[in-house]
Amino acid sequence: MRAGYLLIAALMASLLLAASAAYAIAPTQMPTPQLEARYLRLIRGFRCMQCQDESLADSPVDLAADMRRDIRDMLLAGKTDQQIRDFMVSRYGYFILFKPPFVWKTAWLWLTPGAVLLVGVIVALTIIRKRAALAATDPQDDDLVDT
Amino acid sequence: MIPELGEFALILAMLLAALQAFFGIMGPALRRDRWMAAVTPAVSGQFVMVATSMGCLITSFINNDFSVKYVAENSNSSLPLFYRVAALWGAHSGSLILWIFLLALWSIAAAIGTSRLPKPFASRVIGVLGVISFGFLLYTLATSNPFLRLDPPWPDGESLNPVLQDPGLAAHPPVLYTGYVGLAVAFAFAGAAMLEGRLDREWARWTRPWTTAAWAFLSCGIALGSWWAYYTLGWGGFWFWDPVENASFMPWLMATALIHSLAVTEKRGLFKSWTLLLAVLAFSLSLVGTFLVRSGVLVSVHSFAASPGRGTFILAFLIVMIGSALALYAWRAPLLKSEAGFELTARESFLLFNNILLVTACATVFAGTIAPLIAGPLGIGKLSVGPPYFNPTFLLSILPLLALLSVGIHAGWKRGNLGRRARILLLAFIAAAVIGCGVVFGFFTGGRVLSPVGVALGVWIILSSLIDPIDRLRRHISIPRAVLGMTLAHIGLGIFVISITSVEAFTAERDVALSAGGIAQLGAYQFQFQGVKPIEGADYSGVAGTVILKHNGALVDVMHPQKREYWVQHTVTTHSAIYMYRVSNVLVALGQDLGDGRWSLRLQVRPLVTFIWLAAFIMAAGGMLAISDRRYRLEREPAAALTPAALAAVPAVTRSEAG
Amino acid sequence: MRRLPIRFILPLVLFGLLVVVLAIGIKNSPEKDIIPSPLIGKPAPTFSLPSLTDPGQKVTSAQLRGHWYLFNVWGTWCISCRMEQAMLLRIKQTGLIPLVGLDWRDDPSVARSYLKHEGDPYQTIAVDQDGMEAIMWGVYGAPETFLVNPAGIVVYKYIGPITERAWERDILPRLPLTSEPAATSSS
Numbered sequence: 001m002r003a004g005y006l007l008i009a010a011l012m013a014s015l016l017l018a019a020s021a022a023y024a025i026a027p028t029q030m031p032t033p034q035l036e037a038r039y040l041r042l043i044r045g046f047r048c049m050q051c052q053d054e055s056l057a058d059s060p061v062d063l064a065a066d067m068r069r070d071i072r073d074m075l076l077a078g079k080t081d082q083q084i085r086d087f088m089v090s091r092y093g094y095f096i097l098f099k100p101p102f103v104w105k106t107a108w109l110w111l112t113p114g115a116v117l118l119v120g121v122i123v124a125l126t127i128i129r130k131r132a133a134l135a136a137t138d139p140q141d142d143d144l145v146d147t
Numbered sequence: 148m149i150p151e152l153g154e155f156a157l158i159l160a161m162l163l164a165a166l167q168a169f170f171g172i173m174g175p176a177l178r179r180d181r182w183m184a185a186v187t188p189a190v191s192g193q194f195v196m197v198a199t200s201m202g203c204l205i206t207s208f209i210n211n212d213f214s215v216k217y218v219a220e221n222s223n224s225s226l227p228l229f230y231r232v233a234a235l236w237g238a239h240s241g242s243l244i245l246w247i248f249l250l251a252l253w254s255i256a257a258a259i260g261t262s263r264l265p266k267p268f269a270s271r272v273i274g275v276l277g278v279i280s281f282g283f284l285l286y287t288l289a290t291s292n293p294f295l296r297l298d299p300p301w302p303d304g305e306s307l308n309p310v311l312q313d314p315g316l317a318a319h320p321p322v323l324y325t326g327y328v329g330l331a332v333a334f335a336f337a338g339a340a341m342l343e344g345r346l347d348r349e350w351a352r353w354t355r356p357w358t359t360a361a362w363a364f365l366s367c368g369i370a371l372g373s374w375w376a377y378y379t380l381g382w383g384g385f386w387f388w389d390p391v392e393n394a395s396f397m398p399w400l401m402a403t404a405l406i407h408s409l410a411v412t413e414k415r416g417l418f419k420s421w422t423l424l425l426a427v428l429a430f431s432l433s434l435v436g437t438f439l440v441r442s443g444v445l446v447s448v449h450s451f452a453a454s455p456g457r458g459t460f461i462l463a464f465l466i467v468m469i470g471s472a473l474a475l476y477a478w479r480a481p482l483l484k485s486e487a488g489f490e491l492t493a494r495e496s497f498l499l500f501n502n503i504l505l506v507t508a509c510a511t512v513f514a515g516t517i518a519p520l521i522a523g524p525l526g527i528g529k530l531s532v533g534p535p536y537f538n539p540t541f542l543l544s545i546l547p548l549l550a551l552l553s554v555g556i557h558a559g560w561k562r563g564n565l566g567r568r569a570r571i572l573l574l575a576f577i578a579a580a581v582i583g584c585g586v587v588f589g590f591f592t593g594g595r596v597l598s599p600v601g602v603a604l605g606v607w608i609i610l611s612s613l614i615d616p617i618d619r620l621r622r623h624i625s626i627p628r629a630v631l632g633m634t635l636a637h638i639g640l641g642i643f644v645i646s647i648t649s650v651e652a653f654t655a656e657r658d659v660a661l662s663a664g665g666i667a668q669l670g671a672y673q674f675q676f677q678g679v680k681p682i683e684g685a686d687y688s689g690v691a692g693t694v695i696l697k698h699n700g701a702l703v704d705v706m707h708p709q710k711r712e713y714w715v716q717h718t719v720t721t722h723s724a725i726y727m728y729r730v731s732n733v734l735v736a737l738g739q740d741l742g743d744g745r746w747s748l749r750l751q752v753r754p755l756v757t758f759i760w761l762a763a764f765i766m767a768a769g770g771m772l773a774i775s776d777r778r779y780r781l782e783r784e785p786a787a788a789l790t791p792a793a794l795a796a797v798p799a800v801t802r803s804e805a806g
Numbered sequence: 807m808r809r810l811p812i813r814f815i816l817p818l819v820l821f822g823l824l825v826v827v828l829a830i831g832i833k834n835s836p837e838k839d840i841i842p843s844p845l846i847g848k849p850a851p852t853f854s855l856p857s858l859t860d861p862g863q864k865v866t867s868a869q870l871r872g873h874w875y876l877f878n879v880w881g882t883w884c885i886s887c888r889m890e891q892a893m894l895l896r897i898k899q900t901g902l903i904p905l906v907g908l909d910w911r912d913d914p915s916v917a918r919s920y921l922k923h924e925g926d927p928y929q930t931i932a933v934d935q936d937g938m939e940a941i942m943w944g945v946y947g948a949p950e951t952f953l954v955n956p957a958g959i960v961v962y963k964y965i966g967p968i969t970e971r972a973w974e975r976d977i978l979p980r981l982p983l984t985s986e987p988a989a990t991s992s993s
Contacts, residue, residue, distance in 0.1 A: 027658040027747055047531050049841065049946035052446060053387045060739075062911060063946060066937035091944035093844045098533030100518065105525045109532070112514040113507060113540040120503035128496050131417075134488025135561060424817060435824070444831035446838055458832045466825055473818040480814045517824075520831040528842040 030072070039075055042084060043068055046096050055098065150215050153203025154294040157244075160196035160251075161284035163189050164277050167254075171274020172342065175267035183270040190258050190273050193280060194251040201248045204241060204293055205232055214300030217241060217293040223306030223715060225686050233317035234307045239441060239457075240293035242320060247283050249321070249328045254280065257332050257357070264353060271339035272332075279331050282464045290457045309687065309713040309720055315375035323368025323395060327433045329361025330398055333405065334430035337423050338472060341479045346423060351413035354426065356774040358409060362402040363770035369395050370763035378725055383656070383734055383751045385759060388537040390445040393516045394436030397509050401429035404505035406770075407498050414560060415487045417495060420480035421502070427476060431469045432509075438465060444520060493563030497555030504551075507544040512537065542597070549604045549644060552637065553611035571614055579607035587652070601648030608641035632773025639765030646758035655752045658738070662745045669750045672733060673697040679737070679746065687711040689719075692737045692746065696726060703728055708737040708748070723749075732756045843944050843952075843963040850877070850954045851942040858909050858917055858931035865906075865932040867958065874981060876905050877952040878928070879940060881912040882920045884948040890967035894927035897973060903981060907931035910940050910948055953980055 030036040040057065046067070048059035056064050056071075067088075074084050088096050100106050167189035174182030204217075208231045213219040221241070222234045236242040254276045261269035287293075311317075336354040340346040372392070377385040386392065405425040412422045439445050442458025489495040515532040522530035553576070557568040565572065583603025612634045619626050659667040663678035677693035689711035696703045706724035713720070723736040731754040738747030845851075854866040878894065880887040894905060907928040909917045914933055921928075934940055943952065953962040962980050964972055 027660045045535065047533070053389050063937065063940075066911075067941060069936075070938060070941050090844060090848075091941060092946065093528045093841060093944075094522075095529035095531050095841050098531050099535030100530055100532050103527070105527045106518070106522075106530070109514055109518045109536070110540075113511040113543050116510045117503070117507045117544055120507055121500075124496075124499050124503050127499065128489075128491050131488045131495070132490050134486060135490050135493075136488070138486065138488040138561070420814070428817075431821075435828075438828060442828075442832060442835065444828065444835045444838065458835065462825070462828055462832060465828070469821055470818070470825075473821050477815045477818050481811055517827055517831075520834075521827055523834055523837075523842075524830055528844065 035075055038081060039072060042071055042081060045098055046088060047098055049092060049096065149203050149206050150294040150296065153200045156196045156200040157284065157288060160193050160200060161281060161288060163193040163196060164280035164284055167193055167277030168274050168281055171270050171277050175270050183266055186270050186273045187258055190254050194255045197248050197251040201244050204244055205235055208232060208234055213304050214296050216295045216297045219297055219301045219304045221307055223304040226307060230307055230312050236320045237307050237311055240291040243287045243291055244293060245321060246324050246328060247287065249324050250280055250283065250331060253329055253332055268339050268343060271342050272335045275335035275338035276331060282468065286460055286464060290460050306715045309718050313375060313379055315371060319368060319371040319375055322364055322371055326361050326365025326368045327398065329364055330402060330430040330433050332357040333361065333426045337426035340423065341475045344479050344482055346419050346483055348413050348416045351409050355409045355413060356779045358402060358405050359770045359774050362406055363767040365399045365402060366763050366767040369399060370760045374760045383753060388534055390516050391440050393512050394439050397512055398429050398432040398436060400505050400509040401425060401432055404502045405429050407501045411495055411498050415495060416485050417487050419483040419485060423480060424476060427472045434465055434468060437461060489561045490563050492558060494555065494558045494560045497551055497558050500551055501548060504544045504548040508541055511540045511544065549608060553607045556611065572611060575610035576607055579603045579610060582606045598648050598652035602645055605641045605645035609638050612637040627776055629773045629776035632769045635772055636766045636769030639762045639769055642758055642765065643762035646755040646762060649755040650753050653754050657750045658747060659750060660741055660745050660747050667750060670752055671699050672752060674735065674750055676748065682709060686715060687713045694735050696733060698728060706735050708735045710737045727757060730755050840965050841946065845944055845960045846963060848960060849958050850960050853939055855932035855934060855939060858914055858933050865930050870906060871958055872956050874903050874956060875954055876903055877908065877954055878905055879908045879910050879945050879948050879950045881910045881948055882916050883912065886967045887949045890949055891924055893968050893970065893973065895925050898927040904929035908939060909933050911937045953977060
């Protein structure tokens with residue numbers, strides 16, 4: 001699948017679904033099951049730079065095959081997962097990671113769920129306290145059932 | 148001639164939508180009865196014109212009229228008739244026509260459905276829908292007219308993207324859009340209430356069936372899309388947290404919250420302004436989703452060909468629609484008051500937390516979806532936000548939601564005494580926990596930390612949902628369809644949770660290289676590769692492999708994974724062979740020729756994966772069942788419901804079911 | 807008139823923020839397919855690769871130290887690279903900056919005959935047959951062009967075929983005003 005990617009990108013942009021529905025199936029033989037597991041975890045966590053929604057593990061493009069080979073070589077050379085990730089980020093930027101980093105400029109992203117939940121729970125408890133005080137004087141039927 | 152007729156009909160439809168909006172909103176405001184009387188003819192006319200326009204476009208597709216640019220770009224004379232029709236919504240402009248048609252259909256349904264409601268209210272509902280129709284018609288005519296001609300016409304069309312040539316995908320957009328657009332009705336009900344400055348329990352009862360119907364379609368639409376992605380894209384994934392998927396999922400989460408909040412508003416007259424806000428937000432997220440998909444601001448597998456001009460137009464439309472609705476909200480919502488009270492342990496509290504958690508989940512998805520948009524301006528280059536973000540953060544709010552559900556459905560309104568239900572609920576919890584741990588640590592070995600939690604929560608939801616119906620059956624009390632529908636939907640959710648957990652924890656997957664005759668083992672399954680042979684289709688050629696599937700040595704199936712190359716588009720697609728064995732899905736995908744007669748193959752076993760979509764359809768069926776409840780029909784046919792025959796029939800049916 | 811409670815205005819305010827974000831999205835959407843390189847402002851990768859034109863020799867990053875150069879990643883299989891070929895020859899003619907090629911994932915003999923027929927804009931060309939060097943540079947497609955200064959720092963990266971406009975607007979202004987005569991010898 002060698003091609004000037006700009007041309008391909010222009011072609012893809014004109015399609016509703018830019019996914020090439022073909023994907024890479026690349027059996028590898030790492031010397032140990034532990035290395036194989038680390039290898040699979042790593043290549044599934046990197047985005048293919050030429051495709052959408054595809055990890056390095058699934059992408060059929062040549063560049064992805066090169067990167068898989070590079071990662072395998074680094075693993076065999078004894079690099080840690082973090083070193084390999086840092087290397088990839090130093091070349092391609094955060095875009096290559098499916099998991100956004102937790103740095104101060106992305107902190108808001110990671111903190112949003114917890115913050116919204118916290119505010120929500122506080123608001124809910126405030127409402128419930130207010131309503132609980134009204135429950136005694138509320139004239140509405142005490143015995144409400146589903147009908 | 149036909150395309151020009153279609154374009155003309157579209158222009159007329161836009162003018163009629165403008166009249167519909169004007170008379171619908173100004174009629175009640177100025178108390179002009181004759182203006183209000185004009186609303187129904189306007190919306191009917193708008194529908195007829197939109198239907199005519201869509202008919203013209205379909206005709207152009209059927210007739211292979213390649214002088215129409217949109218047809219030439221998305222169809223081909225070799226395409227089967229079915230896909231020539233489905234190609235209508237294969238790209239941006241045509242899918243907008245479908246969107247507008249469905250909106251007109253919902254508008255007609257709303258006009259009929261509100262005919263018994265107070266005239267000014269009904270008029271305003273249709274008026275607000277008219278504003279939305281007008282906006283979309285203007286957008287289509289101004290930026291995305293599908294009737295533009297080519298001069299000279301092309302000899303043949305470029306054809307439809309091969310991955311779209313699939314019955315599942317042909318059905319996916321109409322169903323999804325029906326849900327998307329259906330939320331416009333709830334939005335219009337909220338708009339009408341705000342214009343009137345009045346909102347009561349009646350309002351909630353009117354709004355509920357519309358919301359639930361849209362929600363049910365949205366559920367089916369999302370499930371169809373996910374199912375299609377699973378078997379077409381062929382790598383065994385069913386949800387990628389892609390921006391476009393998120394765009395449909397966020398309104399779904401909001402609609403789910405709205406359904407539950409409407410229940411409280413109808414029952415207790417509480418949470419009025421909150422319910423109103425949710426009704427506005429659910430459809431607003433549909434619109435924002437439309438923006439994200441069609442403006443080209445985000446990178447997505449599914450995004451349409453986009454131009455910034457289109458994006459600017461939708462943004463302006465968003466500002467007008469959502470901005471005015473929220474401004475109206477800021478002005479009118481403070482008027483809504485309620486004196487009702489409830490205790491901490493009451494149903495109301497549980498539903499309040501349900502809403503908080505669903506909105507948190509939605510905010511989580513929203514943050515992840517728009518983060519790439521502001522990563523650049525924030526100076527961190529480009530950012531990917533994938534499953535490693537969404538999965539854990541989404542669970543943060545969804546796990547408590549699932550846990551609260553099982554208890555919440557038994558909590559009484561206002562006082563919230565669980566009473567005699569407490570004991571049986573505890574029993575159900577213990578049973579669920581035992582099953583959860585048993586399945587995870589006994590039947591399968593291993594799995595992840597959360598897998599026993601997932602299975603246990605799912606089982607608990609199902610058991611807990613069954614307590615009330617069984618109780619009613621034993622005591623010969625009839626079960627209203629609304630309750631039955633809710634029960635069914637919750638059981639569907641339980642099944643959903645169990646199957647997702649199972650797929651996440653117990654999927655086995657392996658890439659192998661096999662030559663003819665080679666055997667690979669995966670779990671209890673053996674795969675024997677028998678080589679490949681060439682295949683030829685209508686517009687593609689390729690190879691099909693033969694793989695003999697055995698389970699513990701016993702022959703199960705002969706599978707034929709394919710790899711196709713479509714000539715017109717020069718696209719290679721992988722077609723996995725999928726076999727349903729017991730409750731597991733066995734997938735075999737053909738990779739590439741590795742030389743010396745060996746081929747790479749991907750083997751996967753995914754237990755319970757089919758139940759994910761089945762569960763979504765069960766939830767939708769529950770919603771539809773709830774809508775058919777008598778109380779939503781009493782308005783129209785009070786006589787039928789209260790006949791002695793009907794009254795006599797109910798206990799009889801109940802008794803026979805119990806016996 | 808009574809003041810409106812903040813909680814009812816909050817949705818409108820948040821929506822206003824969202825509109826700003828979406829507007830930024832529209833403004834940046836033409837560049838959304840361009841992935842900014844983290845190498846900008848950092849030292850260019852060091853390498854030592856066989857030369858295309860002179861297979862016995864090596865092209866090394868050390869030889870390139872001390873002057874400005876454009877590092878152009880290309881391949882004969884890449885259609886867009888053929889599109890920029892004429893522009894590269896023009897840049898060579900200006901004599902303002904030497905072009906260093908990286909022949910990426912290519913058959914060297916095909917590449918040599920291609921340059922013989924189409925003209926050779928490069929001062930030197932390194933061969934990256936297995937694609938490992940391209941990864942060092944964070945290349946994700948071809949053509950990509952890096953502007954490297956005498957200290958060996960990557961100053962700028964241009965993605966896609968270089969056009970007249972790109973040369974005049976994006977590359978020329980980044981070169982030093984008093985252009986010293988470009989170095990012409992390297993190996």
